[in-house]
Amino acid sequence: MDGNHKILIVDDEEDLCEILQFNLESEGFSIDIAHSGEEALKKPLEEFDLILLDVMMGGISGFKTANIIRKEKKLEVPVIFLTAKGEENDVLTGFNVGGDDYISKPFSIKEVIARIKAILKRGSVQESGGEExxxxxxxxxxxxxxxxxxxxxxxxxxxxxxxxxxxxxxxxxxxxxxxxxxxxxxxxxxxxxxxxxxxxxxxxxxxxxxxxxxxxxxxxxxxxxxx
The missing domain is CATH 1.10.10.10 (Winged helix-like DNA-binding domain superfamily/Winged helix DNA-binding domain)
Incomplete structure (x- = not known):
């Protein structure tokens, strides 16, 4: 079921990107990588099913990138923030700019995979029917x-x-x-x-x-x- 899902990893740590890419591709996901928010915003973001987005990067932050994705590009692609910062205010900032989940570094690859699968399975408004x-x-x-x-x-x-x-x-x-x-x-x-x-x-x-x-x-x- 995961083979059709395309994920964008946005992180300036190249080693971490490689580790995530290897493990996620092993799970059947299609992976693309950007090493900055600026690079990510140049990609056809509407083609991705989920974005793993680092918060602390050189250039524009992950929060700013997500804000642009939501408000300027008006895309609802799920976003999971990756960050070493775990204070409550940072978590709330992540959700305020439209984040779907928040994983603090260091994390286990199994946890990342589980969170990704949970969000992709969930979808939007389950059992809502078609009535306006x-x-x-x-x-x-x-x-x-x-x-x-x-x-x-x-x-x-x-x-x-x-x-x-x-x-x-x-x-x-x-x-x-x-x-x-x-x-x-x-x-x-x-x-x-x-x-x-x-x-x-x-x-x-x-x-x-x-x-x-x-x-x-x-x-x-x-x-x-x-x-």
């Missing part, structure tokens, strides 16, 4: 992975989109942070309830006047409902 979800002028199409507000397409990250679908499909019901983590993030991905709050805050901003309809209640989680 509507609330006023906010429309969400789970099948096409599209969201629009007053006829204008919204640029949501994968996580923001999946959370919105989950809340709109369970309109009026509170869903706990732990449940959102289980449904949206794979079990192999190490995240905290704080990541849910960060994504909810971003989502509220992006859906404009409908942001206040996403209610938070201590001990209960989040709910999409009328004021």
């Amino acid at each position: 979800l509507k609330f006023g002028e906010l429309k969400v199409n789970p099948r096409k992975k599209e969201t629009s507000l007053e006829g204008q397409n919204l640029n949501l990250t994968r996580k923001e989109f999946e959370i919105l679908v989950l809340l709109m499909k369970n309109m009026g019901q509170y869903i706990g942070r732990d449940e959102i983590l289980k449904r949206i993030w794979d079990e192999d991905v190490i995240v905290t309830e704080r990541n849910v709050d960060v994504n909810i805050a971003r989502l509220r901003k992006k859906i404009g006047k409908y942001g206040p309809y996403i209610k938070g209640k201590s001990g209960y989680g989040y709910c999409f409902k009328n004021k």
Whole structure:
């Protein structure tokens, strides 16, 4: 199943790139390498199924590279950050710019492979069906992975989109942070309830006047409902 998946490794450590390439190709993945964010951004990124992206590089950082991929190129290819920095603020920065996972160096190759496979298996919005979800002028199409507000397409990250679908499909019901983590993030991905709050805050901003309809209640989680 992995033979069709193409992965881009972006890291300025050539030895590490070679090790990752050898092991990932042994698993059946097709691998390309870039040694800087600038080099990565010149590649046809829409052709990749996943990007392994080092945070600390010469030139533009991994976070800046991911931000360009999401905001300027408007691509939703999954991104796993690789970095020696493991402080909570760095992790949150990674998720804020649209990262899907975060692996601290040094790491085991087995862990990297497991995380990659988990993200590729997960896909976007599982069991969503094809019905369009509507609330006023906010429309969400789970099948096409599209969201629009007053006829204008919204640029949501994968996580923001999946959370919105989950809340709109369970309109009026509170869903706990732990449940959102289980449904949206794979079990192999190490995240905290704080990541849910960060994504909810971003989502509220992006859906404009409908942001206040996403209610938070201590001990209960989040709910999409009328004021």
